[in-house]
Amino acid sequence: MTVSNRMKWPENADHTAVPYYVFHDQDIYNREQDKIYNGPAWHFVALEAELLQLGSFKSTYIGDTPVVVTRGQDNEIYAWVNRCAHRGAEVCRHRHGVSEDGTFTCVYHQWAYDAKGDLRGVPFQRGLAGKGGYPKDFDKTQHGLRKVKVVSYCGAIFGTFSDATPDIETYMGEDVSLFFKRIMNRPVEVLGTTRQYIKGNWKFYAENSKDPYHASLLHLFHATFGLYRSSQEGATLINNDFHTVLWAKSGEEDEAALEDVKKDKLRTYQAGTYTLNDPSLLVGQQEFDDGISLVILTLFPSLVLQQIQNTLAVRQILPKGKDEFELVWTYFGYTDDSEELRNIRLKQLNLIGPAGLISMEDGESTELCHKAIVSDGDRTNVILMSGSETQSEGHLVTESAVRGLWKGYRKMMDL
């Protein structure tokens, strides 16, 4: 198949059979930058809790584009592209911090910008001793940094480059915004950050985080100790095709489903009776009245918001070319947490991050997929668990949300 043909979805493929070249093709990747990352989508960029002080800032990305999110001296949140308006150098070279005087100065020729990204100062604007300098009509207001439109929603900041992006709640959809508000229900405090570099296409991770099928099979520890099983009460909710909520209640097992699981002789359930030397790892608190112990919420393309027992986190998916992505985890609790609850969160997050289990396993399976499909671009995968539809379902034995991902992706990519 030629490259240009790859810009059409093949006839033998739909959202139940996705051609592998979408994970490896450079033209597809370039189109994603255009249609998705510069298109009508909201991209998670920061928690407000990461920008508490006036003048604080955080460097991040929307797709390939470096952006900086700031809290201005007026207490408003701003974001701009981290590329000097002069000759294109990166302006802010720190991951995060506080600009005491509220300015951001490019190191190359020292053009200086304020927190809004407006150009404030240009060295030698009038030249030196009558020599050089900028033309008289040089207008600083015309040479600011490229602005990113931002919205703060329940303490989370999203950015977009497109004027066609709908308002954030419309973009999310009803279930997703409901569950978003459920977790982000009061001010949060950041407990820590980890970064994970995964050698795989970012869409494998988009699939993974919408896929309850793998969750009780790959993540053996969580299944063995009852933190998550497909036989638990739960649901797969899909909004606007590619935003999803997977939720489960760890205390509520469907006995008939559990019997079926045992008949399948899965390795999870043949594991015998494992116990922990230090069971305090699993001690948690029921902190939500609805009894839901696990929520994986995805807002396409860049955010996963999670509650796994008492571990709360946002995961930001940052593509780094077609063959790699970075996963930035920001763990948080609430500002009114008791010390006991904060310690529970800190202990439990060892189960989730790149040095723990969940994310190490998801990262590894992503890389396994990416490696194995290199020369099979025109072949397709199989996404048929629970049929071919893409609607919400009242259980977790489904790939409907993965199909929804591809349905929404095709629409946005115009493929």
Ligand code: FES
């Ligand atoms: S490139 Fe930034 S001041 Fe010249």
Ligand SMILES: [Fe+2]
């Ligand atoms: Fe997983």
